[in-house]
Amino acid sequence: MGNLPTQILIVGVLYPMLLNQDRVTRRGALRFGRLVPVAALLAVAAGSGWLSIQGRVSLDIAPILILAAVNAVIQARLWFLAVFAEADGRPHWMAAIALPANVLATLVMLLPWPSSTATVTAMFVALAIANGGFLVVMARVKVGIHVLDGLPAVPGRKHSAHYWFLSKSFVGYGGLMIVQSLxxxxxxxxxxxxxxxxxxxxxxxxxxxxxxxxxxxxxxxxxxxxxxxxxxxxxxxxxxxxxxxxxxxxxxxxxxxxxxxxxxxxxxxxxxxxxxxxxxxxxxxxxxxxxxxxxxxxxxxxxxxxxxxxxxxxxxxxxxxxxxxxxxxxxxxxxxxxxxxxxxxxxxxxxxxxxxxxxxxxxxxx
Structure with missing residues (x-):
């Protein structure tokens, strides 16, 4: 759930509008960078509420839900920067986007934790720390910033590209979430x-x-x-x-x-x-x-x-x-x-x- 707004809005709308002839403006792109992390946070809250209704939430997994929300916010920012580099023909940042987090989480899970809940909690701590560190590195080397700065100040023509891409992305990812719920x-x-x-x-x-x-x-x-x-x-x-x-x-x-x-x-x-x-x-x-x-x-x-x-x-x-x-x-x-x-x-x-x-x-x- 935490990754859903990122997939719908950044991958499904922002990235196509970086490639298409009807390109997103710089102001519009910055709006994605502000709103998607907030949407990711709200999505985790909504998912937690749904699990609670299904009777699958207990007090001992509350830290997992909080960590999942923190990690979702960091991931949203990671993807935001990586898609600019990808649209410029430099895929290595996107290709590596999950590598630090997955490696650290896997290493942490190999340790002898006392319970499955403790194991998952430790895994989410590792995910958040690794993603946070990777975000600092991307920010320091200004990944995708020159692409962002090169976006037009105003649209080249009047268009409704964002509505088309949003509809496609929302229907696609939203539908798959419904399938998961069923x-x-x-x-x-x-x-x-x-x-x-x-x-x-x-x-x-x-x-x-x-x-x-x-x-x-x-x-x-x-x-x-x-x-x-x-x-x-x-x-x-x-x-x-x-x-x-x-x-x-x-x-x-x-x-x-x-x-x-x-x-x-x-x-x-x-x-x-x-x-x-x-x-x-x-x-x-x-x-x-x-x-x-x-x-x-x-x-x-x-x-x-x-x-x-x-x-x-x-x-x-x-x-x-x-x-x-x-x-x-x-x-x-x-x-x-x-x-x-x-x-x-x-x-x-x-x-x-x-x-x-x-x-x-x-x-x-x-």
Whole structure:
């Protein structure tokens, strides 16, 4: 929840407006820097209230909630600075944005803490300290400041780019939060299993896409040719990796073969959607965002219906998350007239939808 305003407003609105021809003004960008940390704080409070209503908050985890709020505020400022450098074609700050915090948190968790609550509390202390230190370093070397200073004082023309990007971002991230809320009907063990493939897919996207695409698509890029070539190469690499994973899953974890298949398809879909989205930000008008606005509401509605089925479980949830990327990537690639990759993502979309439906009617495949 603490990261939600950062993802919606900084990644979903500010960053596209740094790439698009309808660029954000300097005053508008500074407003993001002030308001998003406050929104992150309020989001943690709202999430804490929701958990309390669900009966999952006790006095001993109050320090965790406070630390989560502090960390969310620091993270918002980190992302604010990093996206300016990324839009300028310098991705290393964004690529490293979670590294100090994750390393320190992992090291702290290796210590023999007396309880799981103490372990999580120590982890959040480490996250806040590492993120705070990284923010000091970024501020001292003035990461992204020259990009911020170079933004126009007034818009180049009258436009509604911020409304389009905000709508797309809010619907996308907000819809996924609704899916997570609906998933609370499942046992905690299932939700824990869900986080593993989410981390795998997110890590692969960050490694292969977020660290490379800013070099190919940034404020001064004039053609999508290099990005399209990169997507083709990446699809071959991830397709080969997915095939290896499927074979290994079939040999060593045959009871989880379907889950492995969905994750392999999700890897391809997530990478394609991430590359396609960056090309859309740079080479299509902001109004092109409307082509993906219906995707998440449809999937949320499908999850709401699926929850009523006895077969609803981990596979259906995995397919729901994967379909957000697959369907969005397909529609964007069609708009970009990338025929081969739009066919690939279209097939992935159909496959995931079929697996989802099959899991509801034949729970045995789970």
């Amino acid at each position: 998933a609370l009907v499942l046992p905690p063990s299932t939700l824990t299993l869900l986080t593993l493939p989410m981390k795998i897919v997110g890590s692969v996207a960050a490694t292969f896409v977020n660290a490379v695409m800013p070099l190919l698509v940034h404020q001064n890029t004039e053609s999508p040719t290099e990005a399209r070539r990169f997507l083709s190469i990446l699809t071959v690499i991830l397709g080969s990796l997915g095939l290896v994973i499927l074979v290994a899953g079939g040999l060593f974890l045959p009871e989880h073969f379907v889950q492995v298949l969905v994750v392999a398809l999700w890897l391809l879909a997530a990478a394609a959607a991430s590359v396609a989205q960056r090309m859309m930000f740079r080479f299509l008008p902001p109004s092109a965002s409307r082509i993906t606005l219906a995707v998440v509401p449809m999937i949320v509605a499908a999850v709401a219906v699926s929850v009523q089925s006895d077969g609803f479980g981990l596979i259906a949830l995995l397919c729901a998350y994967a379909l957000v990327d697959a369907a969005s990537g397909f529609l964007i690639l069609v708009a970009l007239r990338a025929r081969v990759m739009s066919c690939v993502t279209g097939l992935i979309t159909l496959s995931l939808a079929a697996i989802w439906v099959a899991s509801l009617f034949y729970p045995g495949i789970s």
